[in-house]
Structures are given as C-alpha cells and as structure tokens.
Amino acid sequence: MGRDIRYWLVKTEPEVYSIEDLAREPDQTTCWDGVRNYQARNFLRDQMRLQDRVLVYHSNARPPAVVGTAVVVREGYPDHTAWDPKSAHYDPASTPDNPRWWMVDLRLEQVFEQPLPLDELRQVPALKEMELLRKGSRLSVQPVRPEEFKTILKLASQRARTAR
DNA sequence: GCCAACGTTGGC
C-alpha cells in the first residue's frame, strides 16, 4: 500500500523561470534547482515523493499568482548547481561528497487558463490557513493541505469557465 | 524603489 499523495506549493519568479518556461522544456520536465533555504531543502530532500502534486506560484510578479500545477517525477537528489562557481546559486560549502542543497524534478501538469492572483486567494475562507497567505511567509517550498489544493483547482476551473 | 519580515552570520 502506497503512502498518501502530498501537496505542495513552489514559488518562482517568472522573470527568472516561469511556468511557460516549464511548458517549453523537453517532457515539460525540469529540475527544481536553486532552493537555498534549509526548511525548503528539508521538504525537497525528505518529504516530497513521486506523484506528489505541486502548485506553481509566480512571486515578484504583477500580480503574484498561482499559475498552474506540476507533479513530482524524481525524488530529492543533490542540487549540482551549488557546485558550479558560475551558477548564481553557487555555494562553496556544498560538495559532491557532502551536498548541502537538494532538488526534485517536476513535470508540468496544467497551466491555469486564468491565474489565481494572491489578493483573490486572500478572499477565500477555505484558504485562510494557507502558508502562502500568512503574513511574512517567505518559504519557497511549502506544504499545502489536501483541501486547500482541491479548493485552488476548483477556483481555477471556475475561473476558466467564467472567462470563456 | 521601498521596506517589513525573516533568515543567516559571526563576534563575543
């Protein structure tokens, strides 16, 4: 018997790497590199499992918004960009023998027809407890409750229908 | 561009 699927949210700055960039990748799959926060690292390394589902969020965007979903297709492995002096995420403290930073591979599931902006999510009572909406929340990889994930998907499909 | 909130670093 397999473990229950878990749900997550990952942030990305669309000017750096957007969900449209993900859609253009071979197999619409990418390694989610560059996470340099220990709490987020621990989620990537210890808790994300194959088939877990992920909300993709555009931060530092206008407007900031949840823009689609992805699925975990490879579990945690060392983030080799930490070993590359030319990488923006280079960290000399991380070595192949003793890696400090980890990543997973994500494959695009769907790009929402209509993004769900942050300020609208704040209006949804069912999402009140979401980590994303907490004041001062900065975690770039964070757990999402199953009900929250379902609520977001429902909002996205409702919005798509309304827009047509 | 501002700045509040947060995480990390390093002197002590």
Place this chain on the structure above:
DNA sequence: GCCAACGTTGGC
C-alpha cells in the same frame, strides 16, 4: 548561546 548587523524575499 546570544543577539546585532547584515542580506534576502517579495508584496506593494
């Protein structure tokens, strides 16, 4: 181990 200084995140 404390905590001030500093750097980063990310909404606005």
